[in-house]
Amino acid sequence: MASKTRKSLRKRVIRKQQRCGGACWSRRTAARLARLRELLRRHDRNCWEIGDLVGQLLAGHRISVSLLAQHTGYSKSRLSEFHLTAAAFRKDQRQGFTFQSSLLARRIQRRLGALEMDLLAIRREIREFGLTTLRQARAHFVRRLVQQQAASWGRKSATVLQATEGLIDRCHHADYRDVLPKLPDGSVKLFLADPPFGVYLHLPHGGYLSGRASTNGLRINCDNNSAKAALEVTTALFPLCLTKLAPGGCLVLFQPGCRPDRPEVLRAATENGWSCAYALTWAKTSKPTAAPGNCSEPYAVSSERILIFVRYGERLQWHEQGLSRSDVLVFESETHGASREMEQGVLRYGDVHMFQKPLALMEFLVRKHTFPQDLVVEPFACSGAGVVAAARLRRRWLYIESNLANFAWGSERVARSMASLSVATA
Ligand SMILES: C[S@@+](CC[C@H](N)C(=O)[O-])C[C@H]1O[C@@H](n2cnc3c(N)ncnc32)[C@H](O)[C@@H]1O
Secondary structure (H helix, E strand, O other): OHHHHHHHHHHHHHHHHHHHOOOOOOHHHHHHHHHHHHHHHOOOOOOHHHHHHHHHHHHOOOOOHHHHHHHHOOOHHHHHHHHHHHHHOOHHHOOOOOHHHHHHHHHHHHHOOOOOOOHHHHHHHHHHOOOOOHHHHHHHHHHHHHHHHHHHHHHHHHHHHHOOOOOOOEEEEOOHHHHHHHOOOOOEEEEEEOOOOOOOEOOOOOOEOOOOHHHHOOEOOOOOOOHHHHHHHHHOHHHHHHOOEEEEEEEEEEEEOOOOOOHHHHHHHHHOOEEEEEEEEEEOOOOOOOOHHHOOOOOOOOEEEEEEEEEOOOOOOOOOOOOOOOOEEEOOOOOOOHHHHHHOOOOOOOOOEOOOOOHHHHHHHHHHHOOOOOEEEEOOOOOOHHHHHHHHOOOEEEEEEOOHHHHHHHHHHHHHHHHHHHHHHO
């Protein structure tokens, strides 16, 4: 009852102040307000007094925050932030710390709720690392959060992965639809899926045909490359991968460039509990290609799409910091110039596949979406670029390829790079 009376009294006072624009303030209020304006004008970033004064004016003098904002030129949220920061630290906790670093600590605690650190510890770290802006502090603590999560995931994944011994860190000659069901639920952090596209068809009987394929010495073998089969193996990923996905994991799906994203694929994803968090473009070269005089069609393919799917309702987890955040990934294609190198004897004929992804691109994706020891699965592995990247970065891996010729060649490439890795680490 008493508090109700206090509240209505306070409202009445505030209304009166608003009517007279502050003319009814006592001398003490006016003096405090003047002092606050003075400190704010000086941009005194180390002044605990600012926070205390705002608190006193709001509580003791019953001034509304809107009126205070009107009289100081500072936003309501900023003024409340000053007051709440001062209120969060007792007098004895302020010694040796600036108001600014305490303010930063409060902001970090509010924004990164998952960070299991108390306010004083956050502030100590801000001082220790000399962080002065929100941007610096945020980057520092996000990195810390990611490390925390990596450590806890590492503990969990060790148990899950034990159940997959004999299956992982191996190459499988199989249809991926027969292998994935054998994996334990929640075990895969990243599906790196580069299925046949089946859309660049130039021959009536189907099958991929490049204008240069017969002469350039690249491999072109590919199963399920007719338009219908390619779509089927692509959409089958969604129901099969969902239960196998580890927390914070994702499915990275390569799709044709120079074409709209296929509605059938997006629909299958939605119907099976996925959402497309990001749609990226892989630009296959930094140099402009497709000379205008050289055309059979008005536009030429020089990119691929990379769709990133997460479990519906989840956000894409942030792993390694410091990598580019651009949605355009520029990585030189390994097939460009390969024919010339074959002619010169630098590469053996057939040692590059037409669909082979650059190792650097795969390494980028592995670093972006996994921590060391996480499991990376490549269901359409062919040359094994994805698993080679994973192994080099100390991730666990699984290679699956159904085409026998591609498997024989790709798994040998994987074995060679594993051997060189174990030599390097021995
Ligand atoms: C576009 S290529 C992948 C290229 C690979 N990313 C690389 O860097 O070498 C697609 C591969 O998937 C294989 N494939 C097609 N259907 C498959 C299936 N159901 N299971 C496993 N592999 C399959 C094809 O034989 C082909 O080698």
